[in-house]
Amino acid sequence: MSLPPVTALAQPRRPELTQQGRLEQIRALTEPLAAVFRQEAAQADRTEQLSDVGVRAIKASGYAALTVPARLGGFGASLHEFAVAQETLGQADASLALVAAMNAHLLGSAGEAGSWPEDVYAELAQAAVTRGALSNSLASEPDLG
16 A cells, blocks of 8 residues: 655645646545545444544655645645645545544644744644654543543
8 A cells, every 4th residue: 555645735825826826736635545545434334433544644655744834844735725635635534634634733723823932832733743753632621421
């Protein structure tokens, strides 16, 4: 099973790119990634396990940096761009798309809101940009048990 090549997606926003050009870059990332997801989906469904190949493909592809702000080396995807990317991945394998979405939501919302200490956020963002690190968050409500 071959992984998609690491793309140029996780690079600072280029002002000369039109919205159409940015969407083309996103398609160039998500279509090969979705192909890997589709190849792995049946086996993942049978075993009720996430595909290790699919997770490695997310990390290797640059997708982890999709919503990291351009100032930190990510693509700085807008909500619309993120939705386009997720639609493609979700049609191929909803479970793997959810893994990718959790990371993108965490990094995108924290980057936009500035709700984390800048040095902590920058370290997490750089891990996504340079290593494809995937992150998520955990919340608990006391009344839920």
